[in-house]
Amino acid sequence: MTKRRLPDDLSVETLSIRAGQLPTDEQSHSEALFLTSSFVYQNAAQAAARFGGEEPGNIYSRFSNPTVRAFETRLAALEGGERCVAFASGMAAITATFLALLQPGDHIVSSRSLFGTTNVLYDKYLRKFGINTTLVDLADIDAWRAAITPATRILFLETPSNPLAELGDIAALAALAKAQGALLVVDNCFCTPALQKPIELGADIVIHSATKYLDGQGRCLGGAVVGREQEMNEIYGFLRTTGASMSPFNAWVFLKGLETLSLRMKAHSEQALALATWLEAQPGIERVHYCGLPSHPQHALAGRQQLAYGAVMAFTVRDSDGHADRQAAWRFIDATQLVSITANLGDTKTTITHPASTTHGRVPPEEKQSAGIHENLIRLAVGLEGLEDLRADLQRGIVALGY
Numbered sequence: 019m020t021k022r023r024l025p026d027d028l029s030v031e032t033l034s035i036r037a038g039q040l041p042t043d044e045q046s047h048s049e050a051l052f053l054t055s056s057f058v059y060q061n062a063a064q065a066a067a068r069f070g071g072e073e074p075g076n077i078y079s080r081f082s083n084p085t086v087r088a089f090e091t092r093l094a095a096l097e098g099g100e101r102c103v104a105f106a107s108g109m110a111a112i113t114a115t116f117l118a119l120l121q122p123g124d125h126i127v128s129s130r131s132l133f134g135t136t137n138v139l140y141d142k143y144l145r146k147f148g149i150n151t152t153l154v155d156l157a158d159i160d161a162w163r164a165a166i167t168p169a170t171r172i173l174f175l176e177t178p179s180n181p182l183a184e185l186g187d188i189a190a191l192a193a194l195a196k197a198q199g200a201l202l203v204v205d206n207c208f209c210t211p212a213l214q215k216p217i218e219l220g221a222d223i224v225i226h227s228a229t230k231y232l233d234g235q236g237r238c239l240g241g242a243v244v245g246r247e248q249e250m251n252e253i254y255g256f257l258r259t260t261g262a263s264m265s266p267f268n269a270w271v272f273l274k275g276l277e278t279l280s281l282r283m284k285a286h287s288e289q290a291l292a293l294a295t296w297l298e299a300q301p302g303i304e305r306v307h308y309c310g311l312p313s314h315p316q317h318a319l320a321g322r323q324q325l326a327y328g329a330v331m332a333f334t335v336r337d338s339d340g341h342a343d344r345q346a347a348w349r350f351i352d353a354t355q356l357v358s359i360t361a362n363l364g365d366t367k368t369t370i371t372h373p374a375s376t377t378h379g380r381v382p383p384e385e386k387q388s389a390g391i392h393e394n395l396i397r398l399a400v401g402l403e404g405l406e407d408l409r410a411d412l413q414r415g416i417v418a419l420g421y
């Protein structure tokens with residue numbers, strides 16, 4: 019069955035539903051799930067032509083599956099990149115990007131404020147292959163400039179960052195990367211293309227943990243890298259060889275998740291702003307880190323480079339006896355009855371996390387300290403439950419602090 023060509027210049031809302039069409043001879047309206055590990059050929063000559071790259075077509079689902087390709091096409095269209103390569107998880111996508119594009123002796127400059135496992139990747143694995151990383155304060159553009167050396171090949175950041183919701187100025191960092199001949203890689207997991215388009219702002223590569231808001235309902239692990247054909251071809255070759263591939267089933271779930279992406283991200287952001295504003299005024303809450311609040315030092319930048327503020331915030335607590343420590347944070351978390359105590363985020367269900375002992379538990383204490391992952395810090399990823407129910411649940415935490 020032939021595809022109808024989509025009109026040009028479609029909105030994010032439309033692309034998230036329509037891009038990456040997957041017509042079949044059965045004329046199914048919803049995208050088909052090709053749950054198959056391999057594909058068959060008319061004859062031996064066709065098999066040889068497919069493997070030799072002389073004839074396009076499916077070969078084997080480690081590196082070519084129509085449902086995965088539909089997801090890749092949709093996400094590339096949403097991010098405004100030439101091509102997307104899907105992976106089994108966000109970490110697989112990040113690892114592949116570094117290993118496919120870097121050589122021993124190359125250097126990365128990265129924000130210090132980062133998902134903890136990316137830190138472990140730098141320290142424990144990339145270092146082993148002669149790739150060194152300098153960590154800098156995400157918001158300090160002079161620190162980024164000063165850290166760049168002639169060997170720097172990649173500037174890497176998350177914005178907003180996990181868990182402190184700090185921001186990097188994508189356009190300014192893109193200019194720095196360009197001047198050095200390095201690539202700017204942005205983990206766009208917290209905003210998604212519904213709220214932020216790093217490539218339009220000058221980034222070269224966008225990374226996703228599809229596990230989060232692209233799915234949106236906490237069902238599947240997945241990852242993706244989006245960028246120019248030249249770099250994506252290297253990354254695709256790495257995937258084909260090393261095999262951390264996205265399952266077709268997961269790709270199908272993500273295609274369904276993407277259809278409601280814009281609606282969800284706007285609703286998540288509205289709820290988070292309301293809760294952050296309320297939390298900031300409560301006793302026992304020392305500081306709320308959320309880029310939607312005027313008190314956030316980069317509130318103006320968030321307004322410039324994001325369409326809304328996203329759903330992830332972090333806050334520090336102090337109990338009525340003056341203790342601002344792990345016990346106070348755990349008491350707050352354990353007093354909640356509705357929100358889920360879990361490390362994931364990007365779900366319709368609100369999640370609450372103690373980063374210092376979970377997501378960032380493997381980060382060395384001094385790095386944790388300098389990144390602001392204090393023992394009394396709590397991360398909240400606001401879901402889509404009723405706002406009053408969420409407020410009442412967090413109030414239980416405040417009561418547990420002795421207020």
Ligand SMILES: Cc1ncc(COP(=O)(O)O)c(C=O)c1O
Nearest residue numbers: 107108109133180207227229240
């Ligand atoms: C910002 C960010 N990037 C990457 C990842 C890793 O993604 P995954 O868990 O899909 O490997 C996470 C996971 O929490 C994350 O929060």
